[in-house]
Amino acid sequence: MTTVGAPVRRREDYRFLTGQGTYTDDINRPNQLYAYILRSPHAHARIDGIDSAAAAKAPGVVAVFTGKDMAADGVGGLPCGWLVHSKDGSPMKEPPHPPLAIDRVRHVGDPVAVVIGETLAQAREAADLVEIDYGEEPAVVDPAEALKPTAPLVFSDVPGNLCYDWSLGDLAAVDAAFARAARIVKLDLVNNRLVPNAMEPRAAIGEFYRATGEYTLFTTSQNPHVIRLLMGAFVLHIPEAKLRVVAPDVGGGFGSKIYHYAEEAIVTWAAGKLRRPVKWTAERSESFMSDAHGRDHVTHVELALDADAKFLALKVSTIANMGAYLSTFAPCIPTYLYGTLLAGTYPTPAIYVETKAVFTHTVPVDAYRGAGRPEATFLLERIVDLAADELGIDPAELRRRNFIPADAFPYQTPVALQYDSGDYQTTLEMATSAADYAGCEERRRAAMARGKLRGIGIATYIEACGIAPSAVVGSLGARAGLYESAAIRVHPTGSVTVMTGSHSHGQGHETTFSQLVADRLGIPIENVEIVHGDTAKIPYGMGTNGSRSLAVGGTAIVKAMDKVIAKGKKIAAHLLEAAEADIEFADGKFTVAGTDRSKTLGEVALTAYVPHNYPEDLEPGLDETAFYDPKNFTFPSGAYVAEVEIDPETGRLEIVNFTAADDFGNIINPMIVAGQVHGGLAQGIGQAVLEGCVYDKATGQLLTGSYNDYAMPRADDLPSFRLSTHATPCTHNPLGVKGCGEAGAIGAPAALTNAIVDALRPLGVRHVDMPATPEKLWRVIQQHRSPLAAE
Amino acid sequence: MYEFNYHKPASLDEIANLLAANDEAKLLAGGMTLLPTLKQRLARPSDLIDLAAITSLRGITDAGDAIVIGAMTRHAEVNRSPVVKQGLPALAAMAGMIGDPAVRNRGTIGGSISNNDPAADYPSALVALNATVHTTKREIAADNFFTGMFETALEPAEIVTAVRFPKLQIANYQKFRNPASRYAIVGVFVARFPNAVRVAVTGAGPVVFRVPEMEAALTQNFSPDAIKDITIKEDGLNSDIHASAEYRAHLVGVMARRAVAACG
Amino acid sequence: MQKTVSLTVNGRPVSATVEGRTLLVQLLREQLGLTGTHVGCDTSQCGACVVHVDGEAVKSCTLLALQAEGRSVLTIEGVATGDTLHPMQEAFRNNHALQCGFCTPGMVMSALDLVKNNPNPTEREVREYLEGNLCRCTGYHTIVLAILEGAAVMRGEAPPANVHGAAAE
Numbered sequence A: 001m002t003t004v005g006a007p008v009r010r011r012e013d014y015r016f017l018t019g020q021g022t023y024t025d026d027i028n029r030p031n032q033l034y035a036y037i038l039r040s041p042h043a044h045a046r047i048d049g050i051d052s053a054a055a056a057k058a059p060g061v062v063a064v065f066t067g068k069d070m071a072a073d074g075v076g077g078l079p080c081g082w083l084v085h086s087k088d089g090s091p092m093k094e095p096p097h098p099p100l101a102i103d104r105v106r107h108v109g110d111p112v113a114v115v116i117g118e119t120l121a122q123a124r125e126a127a128d129l130v131e132i133d134y135g136e137e138p139a140v141v142d143p144a145e146a147l148k149p150t151a152p153l154v155f156s157d158v159p160g161n162l163c164y165d166w167s168l169g170d171l172a173a174v175d176a177a178f179a180r181a182a183r184i185v186k187l188d189l190v191n192n193r194l195v196p197n198a199m200e201p202r203a204a205i206g207e208f209y210r211a212t213g214e215y216t217l218f219t220t221s222q223n224p225h226v227i228r229l230l231m232g233a234f235v236l237h238i239p240e241a242k243l244r245v246v247a248p249d250v251g252g253g254f255g256s257k258i259y260h261y262a263e264e265a266i267v268t269w270a271a272g273k274l275r276r277p278v279k280w281t282a283e284r285s286e287s288f289m290s291d292a293h294g295r296d297h298v299t300h301v302e303l304a305l306d307a308d309a310k311f312l313a314l315k316v317s318t319i320a321n322m323g324a325y326l327s328t329f330a331p332c333i334p335t336y337l338y339g340t341l342l343a344g345t346y347p348t349p350a351i352y353v354e355t356k357a358v359f360t361h362t363v364p365v366d367a368y369r370g371a372g373r374p375e376a377t378f379l380l381e382r383i384v385d386l387a388a389d390e391l392g393i394d395p396a397e398l399r400r401r402n403f404i405p406a407d408a409f410p411y412q413t414p415v416a417l418q419y420d421s422g423d424y425q426t427t428l429e430m431a432t433s434a435a436d437y438a439g440c441e442e443r444r445r446a447a448m449a450r451g452k453l454r455g456i457g458i459a460t461y462i463e464a465c466g467i468a469p470s471a472v473v474g475s476l477g478a479r480a481g482l483y484e485s486a487a488i489r490v491h492p493t494g495s496v497t498v499m500t501g502s503h504s505h506g507q508g509h510e511t512t513f514s515q516l517v518a519d520r521l522g523i524p525i526e527n528v529e530i531v532h533g534d535t536a537k538i539p540y541g542m543g544t545n546g547s548r549s550l551a552v553g554g555t556a557i558v559k560a561m562d563k564v565i566a567k568g569k570k571i572a573a574h575l576l577e578a579a580e581a582d583i584e585f586a587d588g589k590f591t592v593a594g595t596d597r598s599k600t601l602g603e604v605a606l607t608a609y610v611p612h613n614y615p616e617d618l619e620p621g622l623d624e625t626a627f628y629d630p631k632n633f634t635f636p637s638g639a640y641v642a643e644v645e646i647d648p649e650t651g652r653l654e655i656v657n658f659t660a661a662d663d664f665g666n667i668i669n670p671m672i673v674a675g676q677v678h679g680g681l682a683q684g685i686g687q688a689v690l691e692g693c694v695y696d697k698a699t700g701q702l703l704t705g706s707y708n709d710y711a712m713p714r715a716d717d718l719p720s721f722r723l724s725t726h727a728t729p730c731t732h733n734p735l736g737v738k739g740c741g742e743a744g745a746i747g748a749p750a751a752l753t754n755a756i757v758d759a760l761r762p763l764g765v766r767h768v769d770m771p772a773t774p775e776k777l778w779r780v781i782q783q784h785r786s787p788l789a790a791e
Numbered sequence B: 001m002y003e004f005n006y007h008k009p010a011s012l013d014e015i016a017n018l019l020a021a022n023d024e025a026k027l028l029a030g031g032m033t034l035l036p037t038l039k040q041r042l043a044r045p046s047d048l049i050d051l052a053a054i055t056s057l058r059g060i061t062d063a064g065d066a067i068v069i070g071a072m073t074r075h076a077e078v079n080r081s082p083v084v085k086q087g088l089p090a091l092a093a094m095a096g097m098i099g100d101p102a103v104r105n106r107g108t109i110g111g112s113i114s115n116n117d118p119a120a121d122y123p124s125a126l127v128a129l130n131a132t133v134h135t136t137k138r139e140i141a142a143d144n145f146f147t148g149m150f151e152t153a154l155e156p157a158e159i160v161t162a163v164r165f166p167k168l169q170i171a172n173y174q175k176f177r178n179p180a181s182r183y184a185i186v187g188v189f190v191a192r193f194p195n196a197v198r199v200a201v202t203g204a205g206p207v208v209f210r211v212p213e214m215e216a217a218l219t220q221n222f223s224p225d226a227i228k229d230i231t232i233k234e235d236g237l238n239s240d241i242h243a244s245a246e247y248r249a250h251l252v253g254v255m256a257r258r259a260v261a262a263c264g
Numbered sequence C: 001m002q003k004t005v006s007l008t009v010n011g012r013p014v015s016a017t018v019e020g021r022t023l024l025v026q027l028l029r030e031q032l033g034l035t036g037t038h039v040g041c042d043t044s045q046c047g048a049c050v051v052h053v054d055g056e057a058v059k060s061c062t063l064l065a066l067q068a069e070g071r072s073v074l075t076i077e078g079v080a081t082g083d084t085l086h087p088m089q090e091a092f093r094n095n096h097a098l099q100c101g102f103c104t105p106g107m108v109m110s111a112l113d114l115v116k117n118n119p120n121p122t123e124r125e126v127r128e129y130l131e132g133n134l135c136r137c138t139g140y141h142t143i144v145l146a147i148l149e150g151a152a153v154m155r156g157e158a159p160p161a162n163v164h165g166a167a168a169e
Helices: A013-017 A067-072 A120-127 A171-179 A224-235 A262-274 A284-290 A373-391 A395-402 A424-434 A437-449 A470-475 A509-521 A549-576 A601-609 A670-690 A743-763 A774-783 B012-021 B034-039 B075-080 B082-087 B089-095 B109-115 B122-128 B212-220 B245-263 C024-031 C087-094 C104-117 C123-132 C141-154
Strands: A033-039 A045-051 A061-066 A111-117 A131-136 A162-169 A183-191 A203-209 A214-219 A243-246 A278-281 A297-305 A311-323 A350-359 A453-462 A484-490 A496-500 A528-531 A583-586 A589-592 A598-600 A623-628 A637-646 A653-663 A721-725 B005-007 B025-028 B047-050 B060-062 B066-070 B132-135 B139-141 B146-148 B160-166 B171-177 B184-192 B197-202 C002-009 C012-019 C050-053 C056-059 C072-074
Touching: A013 C087, A013 C104, A033 A120, A033 A262, A033 A284, A045 A111, A061 A067, A061 A120, A061 A262, A111 A120, A111 A262, A162 A171, A171 A297, A171 A311, A171 A350, A183 A373, A203 A262, A214 A224, A214 A262, A224 A243, A224 A262, A262 A278, A297 A373, A311 A373, A373 A395, A373 A453, A373 A743, A395 A424, A395 A453, A424 A437, A424 A453, A424 A637, A424 A653, A424 A721, A437 A453, A437 A637, A453 A743, A484 A549, A484 A601, A496 A509, A496 A549, A509 A528, A509 A549, A549 A583, A549 A589, A549 A598, A549 A601, A549 A623, A589 A601, A598 A601, A637 A743, A653 A670, A653 A743, A670 A721, A670 A743, A670 C141, A743 A774, A774 B245, B012 B025, B012 B047, B025 B034, B060 B082, B066 B082, B066 B109, B075 B082, B075 B089, B075 B109, B082 B089, B089 B122, B089 B171, B089 B184, B109 B122, B109 B160, B122 B146, B122 B160, B122 B171, B122 B184, B122 B197, B171 B245, B184 B245, B197 B212, B197 B245, C012 C024, C024 C050, C050 C104, C056 C104, C087 C104, C087 C141, C104 C123, C104 C141, C123 C141
Parallel strands: A033 A278, A214 A243, A311 A350, A496 A528, A653 A721, B005 B047, B025 B047, C002 C072
Antiparallel strands: A033 A111, A045 A131, A061 A111, A162 A350, A183 A297, A203 A214, A203 A278, A297 A311, A453 A637, A484 A496, A484 A623, A583 A589, A589 A598, A637 A653, B060 B066, B066 B160, B132 B139, B132 B160, B171 B184, B184 B197, C002 C012, C050 C056, C050 C072
């Protein structure tokens, strides 16, 4: 009755399909108040005064709080969870980040005051009466502009707006390789800023219980324990034992719900002050200006090749936008999740990368699906395609010629990582064959006859997932460990509750983890219950991000099951009057090896809880907890092929085919894995052709502040996807799994951009920045001589 | 949203009285633009007068050589109406391109043209098809109805009751959508009458406009080639992060040619 | 201005006191406790709030509660029959057409509206009909498959071969 590897339908679906999910905004607490947060309309301004007297007297208003009120009460700033050092050894600049701005606002949407009322409408209306005296100052939103000496400063004590100037790799080796290169290919590119846009807007409800002094925060989080630690220890100074954080059903995260946000601290603190629950739910327009954004890099890349078109060295220089404050994990994204991935699928012997992280008057930038790895993949796969073009070699062939061979694992890259397994050749062949790569020329000619420009593009990718070995990330500046926890509680009659530190906000853990447990413990899947998202119920866990849940959280579950089975063997040995070493566990039964004498898991569990006939030196109960700290990252990889047609008259693009071949190691539920790939691809395609966050350079206003202006992928923008998988199991976790959540978003932008450039290659186009909107493509076509017009 | 008084009168007379008594009142038709505007607190009417109960404003009538569409007729009804599909297929098709299905189930022709959003689809259809707007006070030719961005010839307290379209088989609407909002970046409605061709453009400028040069050329020779050398000046066209005036001007030509080609 | 609104929700007559500005979705979520209908944006685009009013899909965030006076409203909570999922809900489950579940109620309500108007849609027609429903998780791939399957079952046909070969638990 094994279910591992089977497309088991999701156990969570019934409640979602019948409207019975419980998202944070679905929760209402008795006697609850509502918070409305006033946000800066300016990108950069002094706060010269706040007069809230009239608002405080408005109908239904219970309180108006400002940043000064919170500071006076000892509330701390929002902490950053990662310390990056510059190449000169100095620590990054880490300016304060108060939950409510105190004397200066630094981006449109920066929270300034909170009005708390009996109803949301009353709070909202009273907010109009709060008079904030702003002294507007010049703003800078573009990361490259921010480094210029004339740029306005985001923080007066951060010269040049430079947070850090980091590097990785052997510059001397790279320079030497460039000196002897047969060819050097160069490219300037932009990795466009994105807004994550989980469909559920963020929400938070703070609650304080006078009788016990305990606080509860319900919040839209991917990692409730991380929020409890950061908010409890650094911001509100509430002991963990008095603070419970619940992340119930969460409507998508994609990274944006990892971080500790101001609103969580505001409602929790206000609940304590007012002794009543306080609820806040973001309007979508607030989400646009307060959820951490993603990407936003400006990069120069150079690739050196020898006479055989083998990659000799890669040199990358990036300016990364941090936004106005350091979000929780922001500093590590354009460094340790980016520079370390620049080997990609290639054995390039020398790599050097430097990243200047800058402050600007924009929403903070942090991890968004892929987080650093899409940026690395994009530049690498673009420069490889450009090299192929310049050398007149087919892009697939150039990649084949340069792949790390399948027999070279474990493979140590020059940028710190050691890949444990992979087979890049096979996934490339699978993808190109499924996409009929060879037949593209014919399709291109047929399209040309219809007046369309057709192109095909390949991207391979590697990602570092299963985040992460604590000692490694600790040495790189992480202020947290990145293990995961699980507790297995076998109940007296043999049903099982699993408490996991991972958090599901769409990933289907209730199904995948149940499959894993049912399979391993040999019990029906209906007898397994997965509990997550509540610090009062689960062991300390790091939550879900970085495609880590199965590789790290799933392994913690395996380790906890190992402990259950080990203890069960002792009990079974006693019951069966056999030696413990002779007891085998399989199919839900403890059996004396070589006999038919056995006890079921249920019988053993009942004995553990009703220990009338029980080993003398053994504790009762069958309830085990395990923590698993991974030994290495996992390295999913794959190859994507995109095919597009462009209407040269309008610049309108159609994605005619999208083919993926991924190596995620072993797979528990292929249906869920496919869904993860689909979603990642959609977000990657969105980045490539639709999505781009735009700030007005003069005023710092957010111009893409709603779905009227920020183009979200819709059903008719996307093709059906063709997927396949090939497994080279991970060698260092017992499941052999690698993670699949981010792959699509990592590989798709480069594949699609390569296809677009391929379609435009006959015109002499060598690069198009993302998003390749119709007008952008039309302009590029206009700027080059049209072969269609020449006919 | 600011609070307001909601009314659902049963007659046009009652509406007139309510409008006379409340300077800051607004009419509510389908609400597909008004309600989002109110939610953003961009307007603060004292009263909202819902037209939903005025049954005389609903329905599609076959009037021989014309089709009369009541102001409160929803886009989905126009899209699916056998009368419109038969007598004015291009209009039925255009109605199916407005907003999304849920919006088309609520949005009305009267509401759309009274609001006169520069990127709305209906204005181009009315102008190209030489429709007549019927109001509580008079009849207004479409050419004279749309006067500026979000402005119409409607006087205070004047309400659109219906729109009369001549039946026409040879017409087509081509829409180039904004990838984010799905409104028209450029929409071109081409209508070929027995003795004349009318070309109306929405989305490109502050208000719907005709292209006389194209109309003249197409009247002579109704083919895409006839207008291939006609360029639209970008002066005065809309320009935003989605499309520059130059691009919009270019798209007017492309969409017009495609509309002509689609007329067959 | 407080007024009483009376309507039918999922077959049950209900009355509530609302303000002029109270949106239908607020009435459903905050006063009637029907939190299956979601709010994902404030510009009437995401479609998480789609319900049926008198059998037609509408965005309940863009309809005043008072506009629903005397109408019949169907929300996601009223789609299944007892514990038995509607064929469209079942098809969503079979095809893994939901991940976080937030857009799902609106997607199902839109899917039912589509099938009512077009019982045998093509893949292209399904994709175009979903113009007013945003999903950030699925890339729509499986939602499209689910709607095609749901439509087939609602027509009384055998469902198309399931691409995943999804297994019951």
